[in-house]
Structure formats: C-alpha cells, structure tokens
Amino acid sequence: MSTDPAYDRTAELRALDATLAGVRGLVASGVTHVPRIFRLPDPAEQRLRAQEQPPSAATIPVIDLGGDRAAVVDAIGRAAAEWGFFQVTGQGVPEEAMAAAVAAVRAFHEAGGGEGSDKARLYSREPGKAV
Known part of the structure; x- marks a missing residue:
C-alpha cells in the first residue's frame, strides 16, 4: 500500500x-x-x-463434500491456506435453490444503493456491524 x-x-x-x-x-x-x-x-x-510461488495451476479448488470426511477436511484446509477460497460441490443443495440464491445476490448488488434501500441499511465498514 x-x-x-x-x-x-x-x-x-x-x-x-x-x-x-x-x-x-x-x-x-x-x-x-x-x-x-x-x-x-x-x-x-x-x-x-x-x-x-503461487500454485502451479490457476484453477479454483473444487471440493466435493460427498467424499471421505478426513480427505474433505484436509482439502478444505489446504484450499483455505493456499487460495483463501474454494468451490463446494456435493453439498446436497438443489440446483434450483443455488440458482435462486445467485440471482438474489446479483440483484442485490446490481440494485441502487440510495438512502433507505436494503443495501444502505445492511452495509457497513464497521467490523461489528458488517454483513
């Protein structure tokens, strides 16, 4: 910085x-x-x-929660430490529910943020208030 x-x-x-x-x-x-x-x-x-040295492949880690528990926990730990994020599959959430959640998040972020909006009401840079 x-x-x-x-x-x-x-x-x-x-x-x-x-x-x-x-x-x-x-x-x-x-x-x-x-x-x-x-x-x-x-x-x-x-x-x-x-x-x-960054990881050799620039591919977001994908973790299938349907696998062996110890292997899943290990994979999550590695992905979190090396990448900071990962994609989860096999969690049992219906595709329609995931698509609806993504659509709702996209609509929220693309909506206006004027005073009195849901966005303005929920947003804060204060760590204790952050959503």
Whole structure:
C-alpha cells in the first residue's frame, strides 16, 4: 500500500460510501482513472509477492463434500491456506435453490444503493456491524 503519510485510505473509503453509489456510481459518473483505494500495492511490493510461488495451476479448488470426511477436511484446509477460497460441490443443495440464491445476490448488488434501500441499511465498514 501507499507509504504517503498524507494519504488516508479510510477517509477515501468513507467518502465513497457516503455517495451511496459504489463502484457502479463511479463508472456512471465518468471517472477517468481508477481511484487510489482500488489500486494494487506499489511495484516493489508486487515484486516481493511475485517471488512467492503461487500454485502451479490457476484453477479454483473444487471440493466435493460427498467424499471421505478426513480427505474433505484436509482439502478444505489446504484450499483455505493456499487460495483463501474454494468451490463446494456435493453439498446436497438443489440446483434450483443455488440458482435462486445467485440471482438474489446479483440483484442485490446490481440494485441502487440510495438512502433507505436494503443495501444502505445492511452495509457497513464497521467490523461489528458488517454483513
């Protein structure tokens, strides 16, 4: 991240939050550059990260919960430690229910975020309030 002592990322995030427009609002406003809060760390820091060896295949781990319990637990631990996320299959949730959940999440994130909306009511950067 930035080493500029004058840069206040938290203040910039709060200013974005105060617009209630989010990234969609930034795009609609015609921004001509990526705001600093969304930029990657400086190149020196990226070079250090590049020296760490990532997993050989750029494929999201897929874990089938229908397998042997010990193997599933081990696979979850590895995926969480190495990737930070993974896809779960074999959990027994009907395809229709998963599709409905994805559609609801997409609709929520694509909806306007003005004051009084579900989005504004639920969203917070405060760790104790975050959804």
